[in-house]
Amino acid sequence: QKEVEQNSGPLSVPEGAIASLNCTYSDRGSQSFFWYRQYSGKSPELIMSIYSNGDKEDGRFTAQLNKASQYVSLLIRDSQPSDSATYLCAVDPGGYNKLIFGAGTRLAVHP
Amino acid sequence: DTAVSQTPKYLVTQMGNDKSIKCEQNLGHDTMYWYKQDSKKFLKIMFSYNNKELIINETVPNRFSPKSPDKAHLNLHINSLELGDSAVYFCASSQGATAGQPQHFGDGTRLSIL
Numbered sequence: 630q631k632e633v634e635q636n637s638g639p640l641s642v643p644e645g646a647i648a649s650l651n652c653t654y655s656d657r658g659s660q661s662f663f664w665y666r667q668y669s670g671k672s673p674e675l676i677m678s679i680y681s682n683g684d685k686e687d688g689r690f691t692a693q694l695n696k697a698s699q700y701v702s703l704l705i706r707d708s709q710p711s712d713s714a715t716y717l718c719a720v721d722p723g724g725y726n727k728l729i730f731g732a733g734t735r736l737a738v739h740p
Numbered sequence: 741d742t743a744v745s746q747t748p749k750y751l752v753t754q755m756g757n758d759k760s761i762k763c764e765q766n767l768g769h770d771t772m773y774w775y776k777q778d779s780k781k782f783l784k785i786m787f788s789y790n791n792k793e794l795i796i797n798e799t800v801p802n803r804f805s806p807k808s809p810d811k812a813h814l815n816l817h818i819n820s821l822e823l824g825d826s827a828v829y830f831c832a833s834s835q836g837a838t839a840g841q842p843q844h845f846g847d848g849t850r851l852s853i854l
Contacts, residue, residue, distance in 0.1 A: 721840060
């Protein structure tokens with residue numbers, strides 16, 4: 630059983646729309662959650678972290694966490710073609726900062 | 741100024757050889773990691789060191805041996821390379837090893853085994 634699950638996509642949205650990326654995790658005791666963006670052939674880049682239930686906003690990005698449902702999501706408002714990348718959900722189940730990554734969702738924003 | 745730097749960027753070698761990858765961070769972080777990203781883009785942790793001490797050692801073949809000469813450096817030596825070792829290896833660092841510390845990644849080393 631996968632510990633962190635994401636829809637592989639591709640998720641295709643038009644420029645200017647809201648992109649919604651979802652992630653579920655299996656370890657109920659997980660406390661820290663991260664979203665990374667990875668362009669093709671590049672390294673993962675941290676874009677959001679969230680630690681408590683609710684929403685956290687940073688510019689065009691909003692992370693949402695629901696620990697009861699073991700669900701974390703990332704919303705990207707006013708999507709731009711430059712947002713086209715693979716988005717990796719990462720969960721820290723606790724202890725030594727060991728991140729468990731999902732397989733990633735590929736987002737394609739078309740003009 | 742590159743925060744987490746890895747060398748080499750590309751490594752092409754034959755099966756059975758031994759190779760090393762080096763990683764350095766100038767962020768002043770205490771904790772460093774090695775990850776493997778396979779052809780399906782699945783990123784999986786291999787090792788972690790906190791202030792030169794091994795704290796995470798996942799189920800990785802003994803052919804892989806990490807070494808941290810100081811907290812700014814973490815190297816990965818691989819013996820008797822196999823075809824299945826072909827992947828991108830990422831080094832990362834974080835402020836500390838407690839839960840919730842954001843990790844920052846290097847540019848990766850693309851290892852290809854012929």
